[in-house]
Amino acid sequence: MIAATARDVPEIRARMTDWARDPELDGAGNWFRFFLGPSPDGVTESRVFDRVDDVGATIAGTLAIQLPAAKLFYVSADMTDLARHAADPLTDCRLHPEDLPAQIGVMVYEHPPVEGTAAGRHNDVTVVSWGPGRGGLWVHTWATTSASQQGLVRIGRALAQLPHDEMLARARSAAARNLPEPTPDNKPSDSEEIADQTADHVLATFLSNLERAQVPPSFTPPHGYEWCALTPMEFAEMEGWPGGVSEGKSSGDTDARIALQRTILATWLLMGQTLVRSEPMTAPRAARRRIERLDPVLDPTVRYIDLRRARTEPSDRPDDDVEKGMREYRHRWIVRWHWRNQDYPSRSDHRPIWIDPHFAGPEDKPLLGGERVNVLRR
Template sequence: MTELARHAASSLPDYRLHPEDLPSPVGFMVYAQPPVPGTASGPHDDVCIVSWGPGRGGVWVHTWAPTSMSPAQRGVVQIGRNLAKADHHDALQRARAAAARNLPTPSPDNKPATSEEAADLWGAHLLTTWLPNLERAPIPPSFCPPHGYEWCALTPMEFTEMEGWPDGVSDNQSSVAAEAKIALQRTILATWLLMGQTLVHSERVHAPRAARRRIETLDPAIGTAVRYIDLRRSRTEPSDHSTDDREKSGREYHHSWIVRGHWRNQYYPSRNENRPIWIDWHRAGPDDKPLIGGERVNVLRR
């Protein structure tokens, strides 16, 4: 599905996004591998999770990427998680006490003599840094979540023409980064459109018993069933030449052939406009005739 979405996005025509194009008003999807490289930076790998929900003028899309943190970053994260679990009043008092010490910012010039002093200096510095946030609200438990993925970007996607669509691309980004972000956004839209077509099969699958027990231990309110979206490859006769037409015209096909996947605009009277429909690759022509180029064999190499 990831490969199909990436391939379909490369030829996706400009299209006006509609609310009914979304699989659900609020949701998230996980790609088996990052569909577009170069879509995350810093301590992240490429984006492979997308979540969305309603926003002003359309839908707001959040992207997430796996983290690859250094030991120092993991230490900061652990402090944040401990603060998130602590009582807000106690955490606020500790941060104010650290700020009152007015300690210098850690640097090579004021390196502490012992590791204990270094840890104390870094801890006081972090508490002082987080004091303004603590005074406004508690640090949320999702502070660098333990599932290994971090939020990367927010892109407001309006229900408007795709041309010039990616509002989330800033002017100071490199052309390579901007193109990667545009490709990712088109891939997201292509995925939504593919999920809404009949070339996919939906099946509700329940988690195994051991997994259900682990999930219920974490949070009984979390559902233990998921919806699998499976692709169905079609094998059809040529749509523009029916059997009756061939008999009337006297045309006879001596081979069958493979039609590559492509987008086709289909008119919707309820919208009074066209909507892109993905036509998956399929075998066309008579079943009893040889396939041009020989039989197709898919090979998985590792």
């Protein structure tokens, strides 16, 4: 899939909103019912849902309310890279509602902020949506469909054309035969037999899903982004983020999920600092007309988030500048990038502030490590 631009974001939100509101088989309600069900595995780990909750229906209903009201943001490639870079040294902190760029939002990254992990689902995430929910803040992550998923998507769409009763009977038969996953070693030579074996394996895998809902005709959401996970985030002291609800988990999922969540948090914190600039943009005229046909009330504007030109001095002075001013330094030196905790008496807490690399010390003194320095500017 071609990377989305900032002007694409309003129409992306419009398509997601239309999907969330759709009561038919291709809408969010049936999609979550099929893939999640009322009580997915690990749901109690989120500390938000109980076993009596219909989780899929709750998520779909919440999205239908929040997506139309969301403020839209597009994060440039440079800003995405800085957020991922800044996520690693970010210390655990207390998130406050005022740290968010908007109470309800949709944020699209120019490229995936976390790549190369063992969990492919997180590697393809480019869209984040959030809003208030039970337990604090509900954060959803969305990914483009990877090349490795395209085959499964084609099979799912083909199966969706079959009568549900016929598909359910075939799935139960396939599950009873305990079919192995197709591999190069056990594939039949005939191409039609390969297709049948693969389809039977998919049906057996999704038997429990088929027993509670029909296959969504598009299999993946028709707006082009696959829902990956919901993380209910508390406005509280935390080490990382609490566990969330997702479509599936793998052995490498936890580390990748934490890396992605911390990158999202770093993005929000950086967006509130002076090193970031925000520029309003509007969807093209043709896109605005398509948006109006879906919902004339939806706002077609988006905030483009990028970095300002780098400076050699920090964006805000450290607290001990006064003390340093009383000292006599014989050299200049380079201060590496880092987070610094800025006290906020109004909320009886601190907020991490990102400090860019900069020169420190008297300008007329020699630089430690030599006087020649190569500076990469944005």
